Amino acid sequence: MSDTTLKLKRTGMPMPLVIVGSALLVLVCLFPFWWMGLSSIKTLRELYTIPPIWWPSLPTLDNYRTVLFESNIPRYFLNSVVISVGSTALALILAIFASYGFARFDFKGKPALQSFVLIGQLLPTAAIIVPLFITLRVLGLVNSYWGLILVYMIITLPLSVWMLTSYFRAIPVELEEAAIIDGASRIGVLFRITLPLSVPGLVSVLVYAFVTTWNEFIFALCFATDSSVKTLPIGLAEFSTEFNTDWGAVMAASMVMTLPIAILFLSMQRLFVGGMTAGATKG
């Protein structure tokens, strides 16, 4: 404190507090997953004992066998992959064009249209389930891949447009102008100059859209009632709401469902978090 003239003392949180806080944080965030993984390799007898067993004496893969070979989960996994990949791709394509339009052109009604897109993100989904269901029924899209892929645009498209618009804006216009003077078309500029420069933005949109659709529950519950299109979240809910819940299998199914997301997210985390926070704090 006294020698501030030479060098300011770096104040910070007291070290013991940092250690206790971090330990607590990690415990609270990870314990459920640890318990999930542990429960998924326990035998039936070890699952239902008091006191609970911390480490199974006979680890087993039976629960995974049940999930992978005796249930609909593999089929639902495939459905989830098709629907998530499809809606992510569609959202990305639509968002690229829309964001480019918003970032590079001035036209009448642009602020209003941008607010409309933003409102889409904030809309209470429960309030539009009924009319969406009727709309999809009229179009014959209930219980089809396309129905869910389209409906997921509501959740993924607005934030994707928002994130990409701020990314495109950050790219110097001069680069594009130079290319246009050289005779490139608008589309050529977009694909050859703007997109290669915004790979981090594109990746964050990709991860965001994929994770959101992979995890989505309510729309899938309403619009996919046939097992040929049901997604993983619905499959998991079916597992656990039957009268006699097989908790070992439920935990194994949870692991199967969590792993792809965890891997995708942790590998792309830096890019993704950067994109998210940039979009949200800068507007």
Add this chain to the structure above:
Amino acid sequence: MHRKSTGYLFVLPALLVLGMLIAYPVAYTGLLSVTDNQGNLVGLDNFRAILGARATPTAFFNTLWWVVGSIVFQVVLGVLTAILLNQKFRGRAIVRSVTLIPWVVPGIVAATTWAWMLHTEFGIINYMLTAPGVLEEPVGWLTNGSTVLPVMIAINVWKMFPFVAIMVLAGLQSISNDLYEAARIDGASFWEEVWYVMLPQVRPVIVAVTLLLVIWALNHITIIYAITRGGPANRTLITPIQIFRTAFESVQFNQAAALSVMFFAVAITVVFFYIRTTAGNAGASK
């Protein structure tokens, strides 16, 4: 020049899709709410019927508790976590990644895992509380009417506080070093820095995130629906679940639409404040 029309061409496909999926259903909900299932105009009958239902006021107050309870704890824990993660210490990168995990996992996975941990007989939580004698006997967390809503709120807080943490952390990282130096010259302690430098600087972020959380709390029915479906005895029935059940279990599309309209009005008010607030922050981003 034709620059202007080119702009429209770029944004048109996305707007068409969103229009079809948002504008049309919203308008259609309005129409459904004032007609019967034959399509005849019935005025406000649907509103009267749904407002007269016993579940409606219950759901309203449950929703209020759910939103307020979730948000208070999400924001407080999120901000504390952000301050912690803004410190310099070894292993910080790992702790940051781990913190994000609850937010990334599917809501349904969080719901089932917590339901298993809260199992009355074999759940680890009852064991951890009864073994050292904190509780005398196991609690039926999910079947007892007085614990079930707080437990749902706790799970929701666990799921969403990481989001608050990363957003606030991003805000903390953008605070200019000059402010800290000025505070240190004045001899500020760490906690004074938190109170007089960090919190005022990230206030706009906290406000924006809070409003976003309100909207998400109104939207997120996965946790409650997957664990209790609104039970026991409507103790966890919140309005979005009531809409869902009115529409798909009682097949009263028109009453569900009437309830949606009222729900929508509340949500859009929040959205309005959100846009006004963030527009104030974002400023010159045109």
